Amino acid sequence: MMEPLVSIIIPVYNASKTLSLTLESLRGQTYKQLELIFVNDASTDDSLFLLNEFKENLLTSSVKIVNHVENQGVACARNTGLANSTGKYIYFIDADDYMSENTIHIMLDAAEKEDLDIVGCNWYLSFKQNSRKMSQPNFKNGMEAVELMLTGQMRWNLWLFLIRRELFVKYNIGFLPKMNMGEDAMMMTKLFYYSNRVKLINEFLYHYNQNVDSSLTKTYSEQNFFEVSSNVEEIEKFVLRNDFPQHIKNSINFFKLNIKLPLLVSYNRTNYERWNTWYVESNSHIFKNPYSTWRTKFLEWACVNKMYVLIDIYYLVVIKMVYGVIYR
DSSP states (O other): OOOOOOOEEEEEETTTHHHHHHHHHTTOOSOOEEEEEEOOSSOOOOHHHHHHHHHOOOOEEEEEEEEESOOOOOHHHHHHHHHHHOOSSSEEOOOTOEOOTHHHHHHHHHHHTTOSSSSEEEEEEEEESSSEOOOOOOOOSSHHHHHHHHHHHSSOGGGEEEEHHHHHHHHTOOTTTTTOOHHHHHHHHHHHOOOOOOEEEEEEEEEEEEGGGGGGOOOOOHHHHHHHHHHHHHHHHHHTTTTTTTTHHTTHHHHHHHHHHGGGSOHHHHHHHHHHHHHHHGGGTTTTTTSOOOHHHHHHHHHTTOOOOHHHHHHIIIIIIIIIIIII
16 A cells, blocks of 8 residues: 655745755655645745755655745735645645754654644753753644644644645635644644544644744734734634634633734834734733743733833743753
8 A cells, every 4th residue: 555645835935045054854754655845935045956966865755846936925925825735635844944854754754644634742842952852842732733733732833734635625724824823723723623523742843943032122013913814814814703612712812812922022122012902802811821821921021011111021040041051
């Protein structure tokens, strides 16, 4: 019996500085029945050269390189990848991250043995010299997984899940074109809702590369806010119009608080002020989420009361010193 094909979708835009690590990770996968779909989103650096070189030298897996004439963003790139996929399962990886060599093997083995629609895993938050293990909570079904995401207990990044491709096709699930922030949460909410059997496996398989210094000057454009808001609106509409339990529908405000939390980890007063006015209806729910950490509640409380200096101190002590020194 032929092994099932797994389609791995990799959006690429000016990623030449990090792409080699990702390519090596894909080359080293112990599972070889792979369809690697690179969507070159009109890169202007050496990304396409690296992709063509990789394709010429990789003989163990199928490699597709799809080129966008104009840069369209990660949402459209992933839609292009889905349109060109033929595998039984879909997996996403970013062009600046990497996987453990047995990632696909382990996740696929669980999916096939238990006839799962979605398989989740744990991950590493990787810095220049160190990595921190990040555990996901267990979930028994798709509805429970959505609740965990909305209440902030579980990450929703696409690279944490191996997904049966039939879900995308049967329910016509795709990314909102040009809406490139918050798209993972929107996608996973829909996929979990339509899934029948899901499982988290207790393995740390994905390495998410984190640059601590990058958040120090992190700013958000109006386009960024529009993209996130569009995906949040899509999630809210989807949850409210479908048969989710009421307690999950009530968690939308918790989700809005989680979505805007990065504004409070930026050392940027403009971001703090924007936090106060963005999804203002959620601000009264700060102390109502039993799963929110005391540190998160402290930051949110300080911002509501415009005690911005406390947020600055937290950033300098926790983010710059703890993450910036210990995990550098």
